[in-house]
Amino acid sequence: MRIPPAVDVAGAPSPPAPAAPPRTRSEARAAFRDSASVGLGFVPLGAAFGVLVAHSGVDWWWASLSSALIYAGSFEFLLIGMVTAAVPLASVAVSALLVNVRHVFYALSFPLDRVKGPLGKAYSTFALCDEAYALTAGQQAHTWSGRRILWLQLFMQLYWAGGATAGALLGSLVPDGVKGLDFALTALFTVLALEAVRERREDLPTPVLALLSALAARLLLPGSLLLAAFGLFTAGLLVRRLTAGKDPSRA
Amino acid sequence: MPDTPYLVAAVLVAAAVTWALRALPFAVLGPLRASRTVRYLQSRMPAGIMVILVVYCLRDLPVTHTAVLAPLAALTVTVGVHLWRRNAPLSILAGTAVHVALASTVFAH
Numbered sequence: 001m002r003i004p005p006a007v008d009v010a011g012a013p014s015p016p017a018p019a020a021p022p023r024t025r026s027e028a029r030a031a032f033r034d035s036a037s038v039g040l041g042f043v044p045l046g047a048a049f050g051v052l053v054a055h056s057g058v059d060w061w062w063a064s065l066s067s068a069l070i071y072a073g074s075f076e077f078l079l080i081g082m083v084t085a086a087v088p089l090a091s092v093a094v095s096a097l098l099v100n101v102r103h104v105f106y107a108l109s110f111p112l113d114r115v116k117g118p119l120g121k122a123y124s125t126f127a128l129c130d131e132a133y134a135l136t137a138g139q140q141a142h143t144w145s146g147r148r149i150l151w152l153q154l155f156m157q158l159y160w161a162g163g164a165t166a167g168a169l170l171g172s173l174v175p176d177g178v179k180g181l182d183f184a185l186t187a188l189f190t191v192l193a194l195e196a197v198r199e200r201r202e203d204l205p206t207p208v209l210a211l212l213s214a215l216a217a218r219l220l221l222p223g224s225l226l227l228a229a230f231g232l233f234t235a236g237l238l239v240r241r242l243t244a245g246k247d248p249s250r251a
Numbered sequence: 252m253p254d255t256p257y258l259v260a261a262v263l264v265a266a267a268v269t270w271a272l273r274a275l276p277f278a279v280l281g282p283l284r285a286s287r288t289v290r291y292l293q294s295r296m297p298a299g300i301m302v303i304l305v306v307y308c309l310r311d312l313p314v315t316h317t318a319v320l321a322p323l324a325a326l327t328v329t330v331g332v333h334l335w336r337r338n339a340p341l342s343i344l345a346g347t348a349v350h351v352a353l354a355s356t357v358f359a360h
Contacts, residue, residue, distance in 0.1 A: 036340075037338075037339035037340060038339065041339055041340055041343045044343065044344060044347060045343075048347075057252055058252070058253075058258065059255075059258075062258050062262070065258075065259065065262050066262050066265075069262050069263070069266040070262060070265045070266045070269055071266075071269070072265075072269045074304075074307075074308075075265065075269065079261065079262075079265060082261070083253055083257070083258055083261050084252075084253065086253045086257065089257075089260055089261060089264050092261050092264050092265055093264050093265070093268050096264070096265040096268040096269055097268050097272070100268065100269045100272050100273075101272055102300070103269070103272045103273045103276075104272055104276045105296065105300065106273070106276075107276035107277045107279075107280045107281075108280055108283070108284065108289055108292055108293060108296070109289075109292070109293035109296060109297075112277055113284075122274070125270070125273045125274035125277065126270050126273065126274070128273040130300075130301075130304060133297070133300075134297055134300075134301060137293070137296070137297045138297060177355055177359065178351060178355050179351065179354045179355045179359060180321065180325075180347075180350040180351045180353070180354030180355060181347065181351055183322065183325050183346060183347050183350035183351070183354075184343055184347040185308055186305065186308035186309060186322070186325075186326070186329075186346075187325070187326075187329045187342065187343040187346035187347055187350075188339075188343055189301055189304040189305045189308055190305050190326065190329050190330060190333070190342075190346070191329065191333050191339045191342050191343060192301045192304075193298070193301035193302050193304070193305050194330065194333050194334070195339075196297045196298035196301045197298045197301075197302070199297075199298070200294070200295070200298055203295065203298070206295045206298050206299050207298055207299060207302045209299060210298070210299030210300070210302040210303050211302055211306065213299075213303065214302065214303045214306035214307070215306065218306065218310055222310065225306075225307055225310055226303070226304075226307050229303045229306070229307070230300070230303060233296075233299050233300075233303060234292065234296075237291070237292055237295055237296070237299070238288070238292075241288055241291045241292075
């Protein structure tokens with residue numbers, strides 16, 4: 001599906017006949033379609049998170065609060081174990097910092113410049129999860145307006161918080177012997193990786209470099225795997241860019 | 252079981268740290284976005300970052316134990332179904348179902 005280009009060109013006069021509401025509706029509809037693949041992955045994942053909360057003995061509302069206010073899936077899975085062990089809040093803060101510090105890298109390429117207004121920008125940064133980054137940083141998103149990006153982020157958060165709440169409320173119905181629901185997160189990232197690699201299929205060195213960075217980080221710094229891997233990967237890309245720049249045929 | 256004020260405080264602390272990490276870098280890195288090197292990174296980072304996140308999810312694979320077969324089979328099914336149908340929800344559900352089935356039965360301990 002393609003939206004007509006040139007509508008969102010800066011400085012262009014707004015179309016006279018259809019006022020804001022119809023356009024908002026069509027952008028919301030487009031965002032709903034965009035969100036379906038990743039967003040529907042969120043419902044089972046959120047439900048898995050809710051079930052784990054229920055099985056850990058924490059009240060159901062905590063799954064809703066966590067998914068609505070933190071909205072960082074992989075860290076929320078970790079946080080269940082931390083709060084049931086009642087670790088100090090300082091440890092919670094440091095862990096949140098280490099697990100989520102990867103989001104620093106998203107500021108380099110997330111299209112926040114297209115999102116208008118301080119409230120919109122505030123929500124867009126708040127809801128900047130891995131999957132929102134993956135969808136909006138890809139090539140298919142180059143024509144999306146700021147409003148469409150905001151709708152997309154809102155739908156994705158609703159899927160996550162809704163799934164988590166449902167899972168926590170119904171979690172007691174799931175037998176304790178059912179294990180391994182958390183694989184939904186691995187499967188989601190696997191699907192996103194396949195799609196992202198496919199989008200740049202002529203560029204095999206990038207995923208190979210990322211894989212080597214991740215394996216090196218796993219061996220050398222297992223305690224801060226994500227930070228070390230993202231750092232190695234970014235450094236590797238920069239080295240590649242510099243060495244390619246010296247070759248005049250590839251400039 | 253931890254009390255309610257502690258549970259709420261843990262969420263608020265984690266939410267504040269997470270939002271700060273997502274929002275503050277835009278102010279710091281904003282001026283860099285126009286550079287050609289940053290655009291080079293932009294075009295390549297999505298694919299690499301997703302690969303790293305997959306490895307992160309699999310970081311505790313019990314490589315010397317037969318239980319490793321549950322995540323490996325689930326990963327194979329996820330990739331296979333996705334290459335076959337290219338339907339993200341279907342791939343995720345199929346892989347997760349295989350993992351739950353194996354981890355809850357054959358490899359339960």
